[in-house]
Amino acid sequence: MGTKWKWGLSSGTAVLIGVVILAQSHWRAERLQNRLLELAPEAVAADLSLVRYASNQARPLFAMHCAACHGADMRGNPALGAPNLTDDVWLYGDGSLYDIERTLLYGIRSGADNAHNEADMPAFGLRGILTESQIRAVVQYLLQLNGRPYDVQAANEGRAVYIGAGNCADCHGPDARGNNDYGAPDLTRNVWNSGADPQALYRAIYSGQHRIMPGWRGTLTLEQIRALATYVYTVSHST
């Protein structure tokens, strides 16, 4: 066999192997993609190969679509009221992959019917519902609830406002543990989307909270949304 033939044969074999490898990786990706959507969200979270695949798909998507609000490190942005996605505190639902996916699909107060739009935190100060001193008292009560330094007398007044004039208990509950059905955060965990210092707490009560998150259905594919949900779920449940 001549040199030319040998050279041709080995090149052909190399190309063939390359094609086989490419086809195999394509086939594998397609299989994972289908499985990602076929399985129930809970089952996806338990499948390591799927979680790895989804995370790889999701990272660039997160950087492109989510990082602007939630930060590249996923730890949120108090200035925008965007929550930290690396902890296990959830405004809506219990942080299951299914709940995260629902939020991704339709958003929060996005204008879509299926979006989370159950309640708003009223602007208590701006609207004149509470006075400034009442709001300051509520802030002291919140500090007390979270084991932070507080003024005893003001905190007692704040508790009265919390139960009474402020009607805070209606959404956040008498024990202030919140209600994930309509996005009322737990006020006892010292996790604050709009900042933790007393002035930020005051501002949140004074000006209210009406944050929005867009729904991604229609912009991203189902597979991309499932991948993002899986990624966020994995990050939040591994720290």
Add this chain to the structure above:
Amino acid sequence: MTRVVRIFLYRPQRALMLPALAVFVGLLVAGFGLLRPAPRPLLVVPPGYVALINQKGILLSDFRSQVETETSKSFADATPTERARVLREMINEELLVQRGMVLDLPETTTEVRSNMAIGVNTQVAAPVLAYEPTDAELRAFYDKTRDKYTAPGAMTLQDLVLHVGGYQNADQSLSQALADAAEAVYQLRSGAAVDYVMVHFGFMRSGRAADGEELDFAVKLHLGDKLYQVATTLHDGEVSEPVLDWDGVHILLMQRHQFPKVADFTAVRDRVYLDFRTAATNRATEENLKLLRSQADILVAPGQSQ
């Protein structure tokens, strides 16, 4: 100089080869596009969906959410019968929606059109509503739209007129009428009875003032601008100076004047807040319409305007 360049420079007949090749490839691609069979309809439900209705999918996630809402159970706890019922309902709804599209309901049904318009406006307004104004912004908005928070004033008054010149055959000269009116004003302010002054100087009721109380805008409408301006300066029990109008010399007697009252900002801040947000929403929807108009091709028939 490379070989290719040499070919093109010195072998002109070969220069046609590349364009010809390009044309051939182009034709090949076009032919493939034209003759390629249409995408085949899906024969199985793709992953992530629970059903396909005329190739339109129902999301598995939506199905699960609907089952949980309707049964008040977790999806896992819902019985197969319950799930089947919900799925049937969702399929029925999808069929009706698709039928609605075939019937072109947005074109023919006011309710559908209106709800679609509301839906779009809601989406446009969503980001605007996320913005919480500051106190200063609210105050500025209040100052700018103070009229909204002003309770209208009201007046109870009499309007006497002394016709002059040829008007209704009055024989008084203007100077005489003005002098009489000045005297009448003096007497009225000194406590003379209205009826006495009317008889003594020849005044009549102008018929422009209502018998009872009227809101400011109605007083303005009836008295006319000139007399209304005078009326707005009078307090309870005051008598105006003589006012010359087109039909004679008038005297206004203010019995009761309730001045317009602007509500204090703190008293109406909740209303101001809601109005601020409504105004922001309206601005957003107007901007959206402006954008849509700028992108649309709108032709209006001759003789019509929009």
